[in-house]
Amino acid sequence: MLAPDTGITLGKRHLLKNWRFWLGVVISAGLLWWFFHDIDLAGLWQGFAQANYLVLVWWLVPLTASYLLRIWRWKLLLDSIHPVRFVNAASGTMIGFMANGLLxxxxxxxxxxxxxARNSGYKYSSALATxxxxxxxDGLVIMAIFIWMLFLVPFGGMVKTGLAIAVGAVYVTGCLALVALxxxxxxxxKMLSLPARLFGKKAREKVRTFFVNFGDGLRIFxxxxxxWxxxxxxxxxxxxxxxxxxPVIQAMPFAHLTPWFAAPFTLAYVCLGVVFPSxxxxxxxxxQFGYLGLTTCSPAIIEVFGQAGKGMAGAFAILLHVTQVLPYIVVGLVFLVREGMSLGQLQRGRMKEVSGVNAVEALRDMDDEAGKARE
Structure with missing residues (x-):
């Protein structure tokens, strides 16, 4: 059971006062308005009607493999600190994804x-580091894919070079930051704790200690x-x-107009969009990002089908959303029942704002509560 005093308040009162929540709502509303403003509704329904759902259903095979690999990878990292059962790593992974989908x-x-942490001999802070x-x-791999895709899509030379340099700089910086930490x-x-001195010496020391302990959680190095x-x-x-x-692309009536790299390019586009609050x-x-990704690398869809092509691409984006999110919500709910928890318990769980000084206190609380849950 998720203790009632363990961190970010997900209750309604706190939620309505949280500017990040409202920022996400505004961004999602704006993107949906942009999406439906640009597409042809008749073409949208045409896309749904002409989609080959017998082809579409095959998306489950690689998607399942992707999540099994995710669980295996996380278990590998967790095992470098303390052995964890595969089923516990699976439970944490799927409940986490489900929570992202519903909360x-x-x-x-x-x-x-x-x-x-509540099922294993782990401290919450160490598990969080992994x-x-x-x-x-994930971010580094997605950036690598995006850089690769930039050279396959017809952008302007300067734009392509600028984007490649910018994304590559973030890629290298991320790698160096991990190694340095x-x-x-x-x-x-000590350097990362400098901003906390605005709250006093004690606050800065807490933040410094947090980053030192967080670095200890990177024992995978x-x-x-x-x-490797x-x-x-x-x-x-x-x-x-x-x-x-x-399979989602191949199920659509415009499949023959898409290049071989349409799937990884659209994936990279969606993943970059996920960075924004929503x-x-x-x-x-x-x-919106699924639509933009597909039509950017496959302009022939609109060239051949005209306005209807925009609607068909919109149908693809909606089907993509359903096929990518619905499975982990369903599986996550199954694991939630297995853990004896409920969505209400997750939503009522309180955590301090994980920002600045409160991050350290939140981690300490979570460590204590995870220990109590194991007992």
Whole structure:
């Protein structure tokens, strides 16, 4: 059971006062308005009517493989600190994704390590470090895919070069930051704690200690074999994720007009969109970024079908959203029942704002509550 005093308040009163929640709602509403404003509604229904759903259903095979690889990768990272059963890693992964699909403020990223911590001999802070490391690995792979895709899509030379340099700079910076945080924990933690001095010496020391302890959670760097395995699994995760887009594209009436790289390009576009705040379930993100990704790399859809082509591409984006999000919500709910938890308990769970000084206190509370749950 998720304790009632363990961090970010997901209750209604707190939620309505949280500016990040409203920012996500506004962005999702704006993206949905943009999406439906641009597409042809008749073409949208035509896309749904002419879709080959016998082809579409095959998306489940690579999607399932992608999530199994995700679980295996996370277990590999967790095992570098403390052994964890595969089923517990699976439970944390799927409940976390489900929470992202149904609860606001990307709550799943914090719930995911809590589920593992309450079932294993883990501290919440250590499990959280592995989640963040996984997300950084994901980001690096997606950036690599995006850079690759830039050279396959007809952009202007300067635009292409500028985007490649910008994304590549973030790619390299992310890698160096991870390595520095582990191997040079003390000086890096001291540097990262500088903004906290605005709240006093005690606050700065708490933040510095947090980053030092967080660096300890990156022990995967001392296990070279596991580290390279995690990198390889990350590539496999996103390779199979891209393959899960293929049946959705092939099920549409414009499939013959799409290039071979339409799936990975659209995937990279959607993943970049996910960076922005949004309503639960990435509402509006999948629709608009899925539509833009597909039509950017497949302009022939609109050239051949005209306005109807925009509607068909919109139908693809909606089907993509359903096929990518609905499965992990269903599986996550099954695991939630297995854990003896409920959505209401997750939503009523309170955590302090994980920002600034409160991050350290939140982690300490979560460590204590996870220990009580294990008892």
């Amino acid at each position: 606001p403020l990307r709550a799943g990223e914090l719930i995911r390590p809590y589920v593992v 989640v963040i490391f996984v997300r950084i690995l 582990y191997y040079r924990r003390a000086p890096v933690a 001392t296990h070279k074999g596991r580290l 395995a995690a990198v390889g699994l990350s590539i496999a995760v996103w390779g199979t994720a891209a393959l899960s887009y293929v 309503a639960p379930g990435f509402l509006g993100i999948f629709e």
